[in-house]
Amino acid sequence: MQSHKVQLRLMGSDFELIVVEQDAATSQQRLHEGVAEIQRIEQLLTEFNNTSQTALLNRQAGVQPLQVDEEVYALIARCIRLSTLTQGAFDITAGALKALYNFKGSSFQLPDAATLAATLQAVGSQHIQLQGDRTVYLSRKGMRIGFGAVGKGYAADRVKALWMAKGIKNGVINASGDLTAWGTQPDGSPWKIGIADPDNPAKIMLWLPINNAAVATSGNYEQYFEQNGIRYSHNIDPVSGKPVPFIKSVTVxxxxxxxxxxxxxxxxxxxxxxxxxxxxQLPNVHCLLIDAENQVFQSRHINIHATA
Structure with a gap:
């Protein structure tokens, strides 16, 4: 068996698609189909294209309902359930809050209390109304939904399903370190992903073997700011409206x-x-967390390799 791959920029991230297959022509066809599927989903979900369904929904917020494709309707429904499961910690309506912060420059400022309170009025999955016939209504003016926290994962799941349906038994979809893998490497060894040291992202702290699973990391070592000695990540708490401190990275x-x-x-x-x-509490879900003091915490059943 041989490894065949393609690398390109999709959905604002560096994607690497890998197929392990003996036949080179088949592999190239599967890779082409995988890229096309990610591009299709990007056009459907992106906030940066005026004709995408996300952009259309945001423009109609507080105005009128909009009928969307079945897969977008189903994705929004799953996101609402995840918001409920996490008590609002995950919320696709948090986009309105992100406009209040600049994590990339040196001139970071917290918004004033009045601005934050007004913006929070347009945040909350409870304000998304799923109506009949695939109709969605963002019921408050100023609401903005965005799939930045799940879009790459959804695309990876779709490519995996597409490839498996066509007989690909070993493959990887890697979106800037968020990795979906099944089967094995060409030599029969398991796929594995390195967990970066938050203080030195070029250094690998730990290795996780991956078998028919998906790994995603949320970290504050690329986009963050420090204030009064506390580092805040680019992740915003949708309930308080404020950036999250004290955690350097979370891998699930x-x-x-x-x-x-x-x-x-x-x-x-x-x-x-x-x-x-x-x-x-969740079946087949594992987590590795690194806090502000570089302490490593892990969920009950995670399997870590300390070395390569």
């Missing part, structure tokens, strides 16, 4: 890339105790 392993994506964000927002408690 689950059977679904969409679920891993969402839970990595949710656990970061919930904090170590509540987040780990939630993970330990």
């Amino acid at each position: 392993v689950s059977p679904s890339a969409e679920l891993s994506d969402a839970l990595a964000t949710a656990v970061t927002v919930m904090g170590r105790e509540a987040g780990m408690y939630l993970v330990d």
Whole structure:
């Protein structure tokens, strides 16, 4: 068996798609189909294209309902359930809050209390109304939904399903380190993913073997700011409207890339105790958390390799 791959920029991330297959022509066809599927989903979900269903929904917020494709309707329904499961720590309506913060520049400022309170009025999955015939209504003016926390995972799950239906028994979809893998490497060894040291992202702290699972990491080592000696991540608590402190990275392993994506964000927002408690209640879900003091915490049944 041989490994065939393609690397390109999709959905704002560096994707690497890998197929392990003897026949090169078949592998290239599967890779082409995988890229096309991710591009299709990106056009459907992106906030940065005026004709996407996300953009159309946001424009109609507080105005009127909009009929959407069946898969978008189903994705929104799953996101609402995840918001309920995480007590609002994961919420696709948090986009309105992100406009209040600049994590990439040096001129970071917290919004004033009045601005934050007004913005929070347009946040909350309870304000998304799922109506009959695939109709969605964002019931408050100024609401903005965004799939940044689950879109890559959803796309990876779709490509995996597509490839498995066509007989691909070993493959990887890697979106900037968020990785979905099944089967084995060409030499029969398991796929594995390295967990970066938050203080030195080029250094691997731990290795996780991956078998028919998906891994997603939410970390504050790329986009963050420090104030009064406290580092805040780019993840925003949808309930308080404020950036999340005290956690450097959260890695979640689950059977679904969409679920891993969402839970990595949710656990970061919930904090170590509540987040780990939630993970330990979920079947086949595991978590690795690194706090502000570089202490490593893990859920009950996670399997870690300390070395390569």
